[in-house]
């Protein structure tokens with residue numbers, strides 16, 4: 001049984017005050033128990049305050065990126081050790097915005113995934129095809145390669161800890177989505193890639209999220225699919241009310 005995971009990716013939004021008041025608003029309202037995990041992925045600047053605010057509640061805190069080295073001369077970067085020390089539990093790795101604008105590759109994703117696991121952080125590894133790749137029927141090849149390369153050299157036990165987020169690039173921030181059946185089909189391809197690279201047992205343990213224009217209005221349909229175990233949400237996660245509706249949608 002895979003516990004659903006709803007994660008809000010704030011991207012480069014909010015001030016510290018806005019971030020903290022969001023958490024104050026949602027923390028008492030997120031359902032307790034094992035039914036759904038609610039995660040907030042914040043800019044690094046607010047992680048410390050959010051971890052403190054979330055203490056003793058059901059809300060978990062995630063970073064949006066990190067470096068793969070533990071420390072060193074990497075100006076402007078954040079280390080996995082520092083994230084762990086703050087009490088951060090999750091970290092997004094290889095978001096398409098980072099692949100597209102900040103030069104991330106399957107190889108750097110792989111280094112970061114290893115570093116996250118080694119430091120006890122759970123990586124949320126993003127994969128997904130561009131519109132051009134989709135139109136030339138390369139979706140399955142692209143996500144299979146991204147999963148295989150991104151998770152390369154993990155043990156089966158380590159791979160089982162990873163969360164994979166399937167985010168078609170063309171669906172991010174556009175209001176366009178694949179149908180729930182199409183999204184599920186690609187999540188199924190991702191699960192098969194995991195089974196081939198590791199084992200059937202590992203593939204069945206990994207939680208696969210769908211991301212890209214998820215809203216309270218479409219979350220339930222996505223969550224009802226057999227291979228979709230959660231959502232990674234941008235725009236619709238910025239308001240407390242909407243985030244709570246998403247978590248509720250993941251809880252049914």
Ligand SMILES: O=C(CO)COP(=O)(O)O
Pocket residue numbers: 009095167171172173174175211212213214232233234235236
């Ligand atoms: O990129 C995303 C989450 O990581 C999706 O963003 P939107 O939900 O705004 O489309």
